[in-house]
Amino acid sequence: MSDAGETRSSLLSAREVWKAFDRTQALSGVSFDLAAGEVHALVGANGAGKSTFSRIVSGHLACDRGDIRLSGKPVQFASAREAIRAGITMVTQETSLAPDLSVLENIYLPELGMGGRLSWRRLYARAQGLLEEFGQGGHLPLRRPLRDLSASQRQMVEILKALALDSQVIIFDEPTASFSPNEVDRLFDVMRLLVERGKALVFVSHRLEEIFEITDRITVFREGRDVARAVPTGDMTPTELVRLMVGREIADIYAHGAAPGRATSAAILEVEHLATAPRVKDVSFAVHAGEILGLAGLVGAGRSECVETVFGLRRIEGGAIRLAGKPFRPRAPIDAVRAGIGFIPEDRRRQGLVPDFSVRENLLLAHIGRHRGFGLGYERHQGDVEHLLGELGLPPRILDAGILTLSGGMQQKIVLARWILMRPDLLILDEPTRGVDIGTRSTIYAMLRRLAQRGMAVLIVSSDFEEVLGICDRVVVISDGADVTSIPSRYLDVEKLAMFAAPRSSADATHHVLERLVHAYPGAAYWIFVEGDRLYCFDLLSAEADPGLGFARGTFPRIEQTMIPQALLQRAASFAAEADGRQTLLVPIRGHRGHDLGYVGLTLAPGRATPDPEQVRRIVLAEPGRAEDAAMRAAG
């Protein structure tokens, strides 16, 4: 336990906070120190007491005993409203927004509760000011009803609501769960701005890389106690943090050590040109036995809708699905279940759990659906159930408990076990580890590895790019309702994945640049990234059907396999000629925070006049912001 926190002056300090629910001791004397002008990570496994503590500090709950001081004065909030008045706001993960009100009304919802007349014009101006201030101008349509917004935009509204209150202390409870990497960067910009102004931020997250990027100090809770208090982030390593959180060593949460499944040539599921209104436009991919395939992309790209269609939850409007080579057109989930597909849905509360049932009945729910007899036939699975619980690290006596008494991670294990019990040929998991702590995650990953080794095909939809790259053998990137590429994950990293996932709609700035280039010059324009001896092509436009460059959108050939090796090796500021007379100019592009986004290239067929490189560069660099902004918009 470190007491480094004592050296800084505390804005908010909590000492010996205790809280019990019924007979469950949620907090056993935790302490916490928060200084002005810092981002403080509050981490721990599910059920460690983070949320309980956050809710006590923000007035949603009362503690049984303990001493909480704000700027040295003892406080005891009776309600969230009192806490807000004192300058403490919590940004929750389960959004507390009104879908029928406009974005503007939602941001100023607390004001609706106050007396006096509202001036909409003044509120609108204030909201605009707020958006500009935090560099969010143009990203949120203030007058649109909230229901039209994407999950990540809603989260942003939730954050703006807290900013509008101008609180001294803001607690972010897993704010990035629905965010893409670009949106996370954008949120971090906002947080840095707040810190500069002397605000104190608490950041609750399960994503380690985010914790290490943004926070100044870390406090770790485990089983209702603080096992590390206000340790400077720089003094902590990820391994150490994980050990503190789970109380044991987890060397490699993605179970890399385990041999990857042997992907045989037998395709279990083939999806061809699938279309389902409104989001899935043209998606093709195949999953093979023994393979873990990831469907990556931004929230709203159509991945969930795509797998829901495969599982019979949505109507197929175009294209075809084949299961083990045979045409497959499910009309309801039961068709998919009988055909050997298991499905772990995105929203556990809404689609996964039957709240009034015991753990046992939740576990055997899919069995009930598939069972053909009149009775229950539970006893048939008795042995399997016990074995499976053991494999997932769950004691058999939880079977008779109510499902809601389990922690989120354990609930997810039960939903997973429900399908493993059915021994499916294909297991689909939609955001399998959202809101799940690292210990449970590693158990789930190890389980998936084992299932793949036994020859099951596993299909994972995830917005967590780290997870996709860590667990999947191969990644299919979906953007704007279409598959962009299919790449073995060893060729990818988070940055390249983010660039593949960026939307391709014509509203996208980079795509717009390519359009203008092709319009201005008779050739092929593309957006590529070069790393080592490999080229990754994120987008390509050409006047001709096949420009014959040796690469296309979504491909990642070796440089010598392309038709423009000279240009790729030189990457000069002027046009480079190939042996066959093609001329190529590569213009490096950067994101608004100055990071490398690869090149926009222009290749002209042999025999064309060489244009002025400066002019081409002007067209390319005329569009500010590019991919980053587009990614933000596309999430909407």
Next chain:
Amino acid sequence: MSGEVVPRKRRRAPALRRLFRGAQLELRMLILLVLLSFGLSLISPYFFTLSNILNVMDQSVITGIVSIGQTFVILIAGIDLSVGSLTGATGIVLGLSFSVLPVPLAILCAILAGGFAGFINGFIITKGRVAAFIVTLGMMSVGRSMAYVLSGANSISQLPESLGELASSTVLGVPTNFIVLVVLYAIAWYYLTFTKGGRTIYAIGSNVEAARTAGLSVDFYSILAYVVSGALSAVAAVFLAARILSIDPIAATGLELDTIAAVVIGGASLFGGRGTIIGTFIGVLIMVLIRNGLNLLNVNPYWQGTAIGSIIVAAVLLERFLSAREAARRDDEEEG
């Protein structure tokens, strides 16, 4: 929390306590029932006489049978407002069938008619995605109208004597119709507790999305609940007709309210997924006892509606208060 190993640091409750925890609500209502009987026996010396007990049994048959179907429907988070008028309409179908068919076939005919009406309810609600309240409200109007049309607005009397056996015969001193009622409850209890269909019905009411996603036959069992409700309305019509060997198109008016009240008093949630058939049985007995008591106390019939209505709302209010406290505790436990 020691999340990986133990769900809650909670000592194991003794077996008896755990049993009561599961059936807490039924237990509360059973205590209410006992208290009610005790109170009535103190107020009226006539209450615990054989003839009054037989009377209570007899009165609970019609409401009891229909309440089984209502329980099925409320468990899937639906509601069936058409049961009263379907009892009336299928009673008329029964009465008319006697002139052309032998007694067993006539009964079958009425039950099929009730089941068919229930199927229409369920089909439109499930496949057409129309609120159960609206669809069964429409069926309530159609059913009563059909009863008048088919009967020419006259009661049908002089039904076959053999039908009367159902109401007048006894087995070991217990009225046959009450035995039938108990048997029907036993079957329903078994079905809802120990079969695939029963658990599917609970799952649908508790979380229909999860049920669908797990591959349960949501549509089939949703429709089935309304079919059961319609068919049991017809069964109730048979016993109603047997009582006075006559059936009237206005018979069983308002029955839907009594059955909904019985189910809710029995602890079922109108949001579905929660409630038991045993609870409903207790709820029916409470409803009948209250009516019986008000009669024994010579309460002005005009005031009886007020009394019953108030008692129902008070009972449910109490239940909501208790279960809200439970739910709040449960929610809190999940956090952290």
